[in-house]
Amino acid sequence: MTTIYLAEDQEMLNTALATLLGLEDDLEVIGTATDGQTALSEIISKKPEIAILDIEMPKLSGLDVAEQIKLLDPPTKVIILTTFARATYFEQAVKTNVNGYLLKDNPTDQLVKTIHEVLDGQTIFSPELVTTILSAEKNPLTKRELDVLKEIKLGKNSKEIAKSVFLSDGTVRNYISSILSKTGASSRIEALNIAEKNKWI
């Protein structure tokens, strides 16, 4: 019997998957959570063989939970289960050495299959995910430009951004100018839209 822990913040999917996986005759769901903090502490104490983690959860993201698990090194194998084919998520997951990364855009069969493959020692990434990542526009922005863009997203003006990131007002405006020319946008909002569409932030 393979023990499974499931962390997914959307109740409907959480309960549906818990029931379905429980129906498989070699799998046993030994716990579920709807937030990352609960998930992490329960995974540490219960040491399931497999942890299935959503990324966007309250308190602690699935990626943070995965990182902690891998640091503390319990025997648990991690499968990330998410809606998002976001490059940064994917990269972080790879860095954390997760055992699988599956998109919710797959039927439940695929999840069951992935669980078995991961148990088998394989590392599994959704093929659509890889395609999406490869076909996405490469992010042309530097780290500092991204910092500034994230501040823009909060609705701050140049002076406020300057304070937050410890730069002069003029430098911030230069960065924004550079962001606009690199993205081809002609205003902050347009730049935000482009960056979000391409999943740079």
Place this chain on the structure above:
Amino acid sequence: MTTIYLAEDQEMLNTALATLLGLEDDLEVIGTATDGQTALSEIISKKPEIAILDIEMPKLSGLDVAEQIKLLDPPTKVIILTTFARATYFEQAVKTNVNGYLLKDNPTDQLVKTIHEVLDGQTIFSPELVTTILSAEKNPLTKRELDVLKEIKLGKNSKEIAKSVFLSDGTVRNYISSILSKTGASSRIEALNIAEKNKWI
């Protein structure tokens, strides 16, 4: 045996729910779709007793599907199943006379229960939904202000907005000024953030 049609664009939830509902001994899932258009035509031809519809789906939203169903008047009862406690969605659903409105923030039991209650002739709305709607900030913006705000969201500048909504540049700027003062924001982006948080757009 009650016949059910399920429209949900996220494969994982779609397949999970289809399997789970199929396990109930009085329910039979006679079809599923991952987009609104397919759902509508199949519901019309198959005439299920219950249609469970997600709102945000490709091609046609669940609310549009519900409206069409109610206009054509097949015997099908409609349950909206969505993540979003958005006031506009809710209002539209009420106007369309759907038979149930359930949030995905509920366990699957609740969905099964709702199906039975709806079959029983009741009209069911998620209690959390009603709470959320009632506690949400009331939208202080006028129709035209909302039109302008939607244009802002696209990243347009005042002149472009003026062209799109057939107003003078100055009027657009007045509207924006009014939006800012009503929302307490001090820039377009901040106003957008506030409006989105409160689900006004």
Place this chain on the structure above:
DNA sequence: GTATTGATATGACATTTGTCATATTGTTAA
């Protein structure tokens, strides 16, 4: 039957935003 509000407009003004030229320093790839 008057007061309020929404939709629309203008002009004037201060502030913010975005552009450009130019400069220094440190890191990195060829």
Place this chain on the structure above:
DNA sequence: TTAACAATATGACAAATGTCATATCAATAC
């Protein structure tokens, strides 16, 4: 080891943004 690039800065300028006062007209609420 030089060229390119990232990070940072300044000053000057044009354009866009936001504010305010003021006005008209229609609809609506009291």
